Every structure is written in structure tokens, then in C-alpha cells.
Amino acid sequence: MKLLEDLKWRGVVYQQTDEEGLETVLETEKISLYCGVDPTADSMHIGHLLPFLTLRRFQNHGHRPIVLVGGATGLIGDPSGKSEERKLQTTEDVDRNVQGIQKQLQQIFNFDGENGAIMVNNYDWTSKLDVVSFLRDFGKHVGVNYMLAKDTISSRLETGISFTEFTYTILQAMDFLHLYENHQCKLQIGGSDQWGNITTGLELIRKMAPEGSKAYGLTIPLVTKADGTKFGKTEGGAIWLDPEKTSPYEFYQFWINTADADVVKYLKFFTFLSKEEIESLEASLQAEAHLRKAQKALAEEMTRLIHGEEALQQAIKISAALFSGEVRNLSAAEIKQGFKDVPSFDASTVEDLGLVELLVSAKISPSKRQAREDIANGAVYINGERVTDTGYVLSETDRIEDQFTIIRRGKKKYFLIKY
Numbered sequence: 001m002k003l004l005e006d007l008k009w010r011g012v013v014y015q016q017t018d019e020e021g022l023e024t025v026l027e028t029e030k031i032s033l034y035c036g037v038d039p040t041a042d043s044m045h046i047g048h049l050l051p052f053l054t055l056r057r058f059q060n061h062g063h064r065p066i067v068l069v070g071g072a073t074g075l076i077g078d079p080s081g082k083s084e085e086r087k088l089q090t091t092e093d094v095d096r097n098v099q100g101i102q103k104q105l106q107q108i109f110n111f112d113g114e115n116g117a118i119m120v121n122n123y124d125w126t127s128k129l130d131v132v133s134f135l136r137d138f139g140k141h142v143g144v145n146y147m148l149a150k151d152t153i154s155s156r157l158e159t160g161i162s163f164t165e166f167t168y169t170i171l172q173a174m175d176f177l178h179l180y181e182n183h184q185c186k187l188q189i190g191g192s193d194q195w196g197n198i199t200t201g202l203e204l205i206r207k208m209a210p211e212g213s214k215a216y217g218l219t220i221p222l223v224t225k226a227d228g229t230k231f232g233k234t235e236g237g238a239i240w241l242d243p244e245k246t247s248p249y250e251f252y253q254f255w256i257n258t259a260d261a262d263v264v265k266y267l268k269f270f271t272f273l274s275k276e277e278i279e280s281l282e283a284s285l286q287a288e289a290h291l292r293k294a295q296k297a298l299a300e301e302m303t304r305l306i307h308g309e310e311a312l313q314q315a316i317k318i319s320a321a322l323f324s325g326e327v328r329n330l331s332a333a334e335i336k337q338g339f340k341d342v343p344s345f346d347a348s349t350v351e352d353l354g355l356v357e358l359l360v361s362a363k364i365s366p367s368k369r370q371a372r373e374d375i376a377n378g379a380v381y382i383n384g385e386r387v388t389d390t391g392y393v394l395s396e397t398d399r400i401e402d403q404f405t406i407i408r409r410g411k412k413k414y415f416l417i418k419y
Contacts, residue, residue, distance in 0.1 A: 001275065002027065003061045009275060010268040012054050014192045014221040017202060022216045025186065026063070030115065033058055033187035034179050036068035036122070036172070038078055039097030040089070043242035044104055046254075047232045050269055051190055051220050052108055058189075060272070064115040066185055067105050069098050071123030073172060079165040080152040080193040086165070098123075104241045107306060118183065122175050141207045142170050142200065150196035169200045176201030177208055180215055187216045195219050223269065226261035241306055248307040249337040252315035255299035256292070260285060263294045271301040321384075325408065328383040332401035335416070339406065344416040347405075353394040355380070355387060364407060364415050374409060381408040 004023050007013050016022060025031060035055045037048055055065045074094045077086035089097075102119060109117035147153055147169060153161060176198070179185035188198045198217035205215045223231040232239050239254050240246040246254075258266055264285065267278045281294040303312040318338035321327045330338065345362035347353065356371045358364075359380070365371035372390045374380050380387055382398055383406050394417075398405050405417040 012220050014219045015195055017217040030062050032064040032066055032183050032185045034066035034068055034185050035189050036070055038070040038074040039094050039101050042097045042100035043240045043245055044101055045232060045238040045240045050223055053270055054189060054220055056108055062115055065109055065117045066179055066183055067117055067119050069101050069121050071098050071121040072126035073122055076168050077165050078168050079156055079161055085162055125178050138170055138174055141204055152196050169197050172197040173201040173204040177204045180205050189218045192219045192222050247337040248303055248311035249315045249318045252299045252303045255302045256295045258295050260289055263298055267298055326384050327406050332403045335404050339416045342414045342416050344418055346418050348419050355392040362415055364409050379410050
């Protein structure tokens, strides 16, 4: 399939400024194009992924991606999608966030070869501009009425918008113009909320670039879930790309728990599997949904892309161990990931590690009588192995890497004993 045809089949095209013109350019040229992100945190979350993965599809078709991290625009704040002013970040916060996000983007793109990606930071050119030059050279070309017609601005007029956020769209427009002039960048892509900022950039290029200059904009739809709940959120909060914030195991579990109603859409959106591969998985979903082949493929592709093969295999191992109850072969590092949210008890200062006493102290059983009953009935497991001796005393052999003991009560209630 041609590139735009493939993007449409995947459902990732929301709006285009000139579909026919862009299609012609993509078929006749190898272009540079960009997508940006403001460093509002030191990590991206999965809500940021779709525009960048779409940018990567352009690279796979031979075009050159420019990946912009907004060190300058991050200091201002994008009013898009916000009902009130963003809290201003310090320069130090933004610098730290830029470094974290750049590292994650390096995982997604190929920076080598003829069409290797380029990483840029808009602070490098914006910070050199004085306020008079900004107003004369750029502000003169963007009418107030034009800006007031933008949804991102008009929606804030009643609740209030500062001049700082009011000018954000001009700053992003300057980015597009700068990349057009210095990197021959002909296309900006972004989420559907970026349409106003993208078209302002095209307006600036039309007025300030040499006559005959032509650039394009393309936006991507908001990712939604079939049940109406917000994509990328769990009870624990956002699903981050940073493994310290969301472990590879948690990341893998998020994708593998995708509902049947959403999984084919997500395979199209987020993976680089072919049309034939996705259609095969869709057929499996219809014929043998219980095997969850589509969910497994989605979880594997996404975890491998963001965290690498080793982290993927570790996530699969933890998942299999928790499903089967065979947890003894997990490493301490794997236990930290897989048992991050289970109840835990610090037994490092406990002298008597008799199983009955430990069950009560760790609040695994409500009383000694219940603890004895649980053990005698075969409901208690230590590191995956059933223990039925009410006089059992835990020893060093029950410690995994001398750090943890995993106790299970019943089929799925896990508890982590720490030393």
C-alpha cells in the first residue's frame, strides 16, 4: 500500500490541509517532516505515542523524521485541550524533562542512515530572539482575529487566558517556519488538538517563506476506548514509558488486558505489523478469542518497541509465573516488578518466623486459629509450593536472593515478605 493509503487503513488520519497535494509530494519526493512534544514531565506516557509512531511510519517509507522536544514552548505552556492556565515550569525542570524525553524518542526512531531522524530542541533558536524582533518579525504576520478564531483560544476566553499562552500558537508556528527554512521540512503532524497550531505554522510559511513555498499539515485522531473510558489510564494513573514509573511488566500487562473491542484498532494504531498479519489476528479474535492471540501480539510488539527484547522476555516470564503460581524461579528484580502493588510485610526485625505467627503479623490471616485452618486446608503457599504443616518455620531457603518470600493464600491473593 501507498503510505497515505496505509495510514487511512490504520485509522490514523483525522485531518489534512491538502490531501491531494501531500499525496503527490509523498509519491515524488523524500521529504522531511516533524512532530513535537513539550516536556511537561520527565517521561512521556502512552498518550504521546500515536503521533510519533505515525512519524516513524513515514521514516519506514524513506522520509526523514524531525523529532522536536519543546524546551522553549515547554516554558510557556500549550493552551490546547486545557480549561485553565498551566503551571509554569522552571528552566531546570524543563531541561531535566527534555533529557528524559529525548532518551525515550531515541528508542522509537532510527537516527542512522540516509533518512536518519534528527532531534531538535526549539529552545536553541527561540531563546536567541529578543521581544522586539518577536513582535516585529513574527507577531506582525498573525492577526488577532485569526488567533481568536482558533478553538484552543476561543474556548478559553470566558475562563481566561494569559498573553503568555495566547502567543503559544505563534511560537509553534515559528518552529515550523524554522524547520522549513533550515531542514526543508514540508509536513507537520500532531494530535487532533494541534490543528490550530499546525495551520498557524502554515500561515507563517505562506507569508514569510519565499514565494511558491508549500507545506502541509496532518492530524491524528484522539485514541478512545470502546467503553468510553480514557485510553492510557489505569487505577494507578498514567502508563509511562519510563520503566521506573511504569515497569515493563506493568506496561506489558496494560496492553495484554486490552478489551476485544479495542485490540484490532490498537494493533493498527500502535504496531508495525502488516495488514495481513493484523487481519490474521482479527480472524483469530473471531474464531478463538479465548486464546487472546491479538492481545499477546499487541503486548509483545509494544513492550519490545519501548523497553527492548530482554525486558519483554522478563515481563512474559513474570506473567507466566503469576498465572501458574510457579514463582520460585523469579529473580529479586522480577519480583520487584511483578509484586509492586501487592501487600507487603517487613520481616527483617521479626525473630520468630513460624508460619502461623507470620500469617497473623503480616495480616494474611486474621487470627492464629484461621491461620492454622488455612495451612491445614492447603490454602497457603510459600514461593509457589503448598505448605500444610502448621508448625512450619521459615528459613533462609525460603528467601529468594535473601530478599523476598512470596506467600499466596488461596488462588490469587499474593503477599510479599521482605527482609
